[in-house]
Amino acid sequence: METTTQHNILDLLKTHFGYDKFLPNQEEIINNVLDQKDTIAVMPTGGGKSLCFQLPALALEGTAIVISPLIALMKDQVDALKANGISATFFNSSQPFEEQQQVLKDLQNGNLKLLYVAPESLPQLNFILNSIKISLFAVDEAHCISSWGHDFRPAYTQLKSLKEQFPKVPLIALTATADRATQVDIATQLAIPNAKKFIASFDRPNLYLDVRPGQNRNKQILNFIAKRGKQSGIIYCLSRKSTEKLAATLKSQGHEAEAYHAGLTSEERNTIQDNFLNDRTPIIVATIAFGMGIDKSNVRWVIHYNMPKNIEGYYQEIGRSGRDGLTAHTLLFYSFADVIMLRKFAEGTETETYQLAKLERMQQFAEALSCRRKALLGYFGEHITEDCGNCDICKTPPKYFDGTLIAQKVCSAVARLQEQEALGMVLDVLRGAQNAQVFDKGYQNIKTFGAAKDIAWRDLQQYVIQLLNQGVLQIYFHENGRLLLTPLAKKVLFEDKKVQLANIIKEVEKVKLERAPRKRADLFEKLKTLRSKLAQEISMPAYIVFSDAALEDMEHKKPRTREEFAAISGVGEAKLEKYADDFLKVINRHLDSLESNLPTHERSYKMFIEENLSPYEISQKRGLSEDSIYSHFIKMHKAGTEIDWFQFISSEEIQKIKKAKETLANPDALKPYFEYFEAEMPYWKIKLGLYL
Incomplete structure (x- = not known):
């Protein structure tokens, strides 16, 4: 079939979509589809994925069949197409029988340029598809086909039959978030091994990346929103209950906000979504289902109340802000209680090991001490050399030292291990560990064995995580989490490229990769x-x-x-x-x-870890003073529980308390400290500072 000329493509772009020029990669992708070639397009949210199949559908003879995972997404795109004068509709289980029959009739009579269908409903169209002219197949949100992906959907795996049934019809698979493993799996699962891949830049420079500790989230959110007037924003929570609770809190403080989750009726969800799209409700507090395929360009901020389970999900959700190219703020709250909860969700699933590895990588991103954009882009295999200047770390950087020698030792170890080993083994080799796993593989004989034995295991682990986040190393999760060198690592090893590492101020409590024993x-x-x-x-x-x-x-x-x-x-x-x-x-x-x-101190700590309550909230719930709750935490710590004290008190405050101790006549009582700080430092903080 002859392809449409360059001139005609631009005409269609202007006539139907109102644009004078294409976004990066769009034109190349469209031409590849028009040349009847299979295509995989990985483009960021807001990068114009839909146009890559919608425009060829207009240019080619016949009907384009678009496989799409969500009814809301279909409706949104079909409405937009109809508004552009394009004959499009959808076929799914939510439609009345009469409406479905009309769709089938229009399809059979060749009245449609695009038909959207859920993968579950596709088999119902089989009897018609064989008798009509199909211009192309488009598989939207294609990461859903991969069990490596962050949003696996079993019905997508049936789509392999499309290429068997229609070998001459071009197929385009599109997604905003797919790491290397997922890209390979998409090609395999859809039976398009020779598909040309188009990987757009993942960089969204207009998004400010911000990560904060998870205590007092509600107070922090209220302060954040108070400065932003009526701007549109989305707050993502892990549970339905959290969305409702937080939406109620926001409303009680005078903000217009609605909760959105799967427990609502479709009518309620549609109304809330419509109010948000039309700027009647500026704030949506939602579970992650919200926003998929929603083309609202003026979302000015996205908050993650809980840490997402992987970087792909995080990237997709923050990508719903700033789609108009203007500045947007993304804020992620991070706590170990979230990590524990997400680990429980992953345990017992078919892809447990893989999910836990991705969760750990998300955790490492949240703990990053170097440019967050470097870490985020590096995860997707896009390595930048300069810091972005538009994230919390770049704005207020930690203290750094010249870590070039450490980086060279780590990179050398990874190279000498043939890029075949995961983080744990690399650390063992560098520290000269005398264990069976090392000796069984003969790694005690390689040159870098014991090259970093002077660095504590936990510190060295943190330095390697920093190298991952800086794009010096990368992980192949789908290949047992092995570490590999990036082009930047070659510069570190052979061109004496300098590496700055952040000082490790405090030991970070880690959630072990081994399956935790089931509590309760x-x-x-x-x-x-x-x-x-x-x-x-x-x-x-x-x-x-x-x-x-x-x-x-x-x-x-x-x-x-x-x-x-x-x-x-x-x-x-x-x-x-x-x-x-x-x-x-x-x-x-x-x-x-x-x-x-349960002893009283254990009950307080249990509420802190399992119910994610702040010490103040625990004190209110238990009818105790806040001082008592911190005393309970100290008792837990004395009994051997690891506690990250720096979420309650800063190192500067500890130093102030130590300094006061040297000057006070009666340093063993609390009241003199309280008076010394002119009642601006609470008793519990003084008690903590003296304990630490």
């Missing part, structure tokens, strides 16, 4: 026993009552009321009515017995 296992077993009993009564398999995932969610969230139980994954209205009372009885009994046996 007895509760899980009690829930399983009840599930078996109820399943026997209705003569059904146990999973029909609730999946293991639902039981784990109950174990994790510990619902005490029907309202809280309704927020459990897998609980719909029918199961709420049938099973809530039975399961709540078991959960409440279990928690009551636990709490009555």
